[in-house]
Amino acid sequence: MSHTPTGVRRTQKLRTRQSLLDAALVLLEHQSLSSLGLREVTRAAGVTPTAFYRHFEDTAALGVALVEETLGSLHGLIAAVLAETGDSEERLDRSVRVIASHVGAQPAHFRFIAREQHGGVGPVRVAIAAQLRRFAEEVALALREEPASAGWSTEDLLMLGGLYVDHMVITASALLEAGPAGEREVVRVARRRLRLVSIGREHWLDEG
Amino acid sequence: MSHTPTGVRRTQKLRTRQSLLDAALVLLEHQSLSSLGLREVTRAAGVTPTAFYRHFEDTAALGVALVEETLGSLHGLIAAVLAETGDSEERLDRSVRVIASHVGAQPAHFRFIAREQHGGVGPVRVAIAAQLRRFAEEVALALREEPASAGWSTEDLLMLGGLYVDHMVITASALLEAGPAGEREVVRVARRRLRLVSIGREHWLDEG
């Protein structure tokens, strides 16, 4: 009897849940999850502390939910960007631009990911790692379709995919630190780095 | 009258200071700095809470001190590794091995750095960023001496140095997550990634 997932009741519950997530995200802009108090969140969300338990067991569980909210909706996006046509340079530019625009649009979400990727809350770290691994696999899959990947082993494609994903995270983090003012410079360097990796990729099979 | 910095008194003070740092590092293995309590540290160090203030203003200040303890002693090390002779492949292996051995020897220190690099405590983030930038500059300086860097601009050398440093951090973090059991695999992938970057470097000036 899990009842219908629709109805006024369910809607209101999701509403409060979302306001908890939103409030948490605001608070997490200046602190990390492990120092985030349950009461602090409920206070900012406008509900009583006890109401929190109707939605999450822990602040850790809330963190995991935030991870899925942030990264869950991004799957397929990178693959789509890579699948578009254009020469190497164009696609590289496009990738960096997509990252920059997403980070600029929802800085708090990405700050949270960067902060908790190696943070003090185990379950959240695990959730982020799982999502990033999925990204790496998706990128590897997209790369395989390209002519430039002829002769590449699956393992090497995954290595390259992980490299791209890690750089995506680094770039996002750098953009957050630099702020809108330093965005151009960060983008410049990120593009250069990707170009270097791209060149390495082209000549990967020349040796060894 | 700042008196002589020597003497039994100064020695004892440094002793307690160090025990505070050590205690904090142990506690930070399973949590992040922003959730670390002042009382918690003093309890583990075997002193009263008030004694803490004789050494640090904040737990944030303690964090900054930990950063310098961890990274301050590493300067020159990478440059030294890069300065050793050998072909590209050998030096690449050596670099990865040095990282792995250091991480294996003092895991807590490196875990702290990885965790707080994007953590919730501003001053600590700044301190880490400053140290890593210094590393990047040192690496760039070492790279400039090599024949393979002929024709490289200072900016690109710095870009490459930053790339190496970022990968050093990523590798260290991956080693910590993997534990001793997964070390071989992490080292394998790290070596591959560095080789790819190295190949990109060789052909960097071929185009545009």
Added chain:
DNA sequence: GCGGTCAGTGAACACTCGTACTCCGAACGG
């Protein structure tokens, strides 16, 4: 050796925290 310096103590302050209760009332299924 004598007086000042100062690292560390111990008690007390005013908080905030997570969690366990009981209870209310609106939306729910039959």
Added chain:
DNA sequence: CCGTTCGGAGTACGAGTGTTCACTGACCGC
């Protein structure tokens, strides 16, 4: 329409927090 479900409110508890204050006693330079 009626009994049930359940999201949320309210209260209370014990534990832990950062910081302050006056104090002690060993080391210091003179």
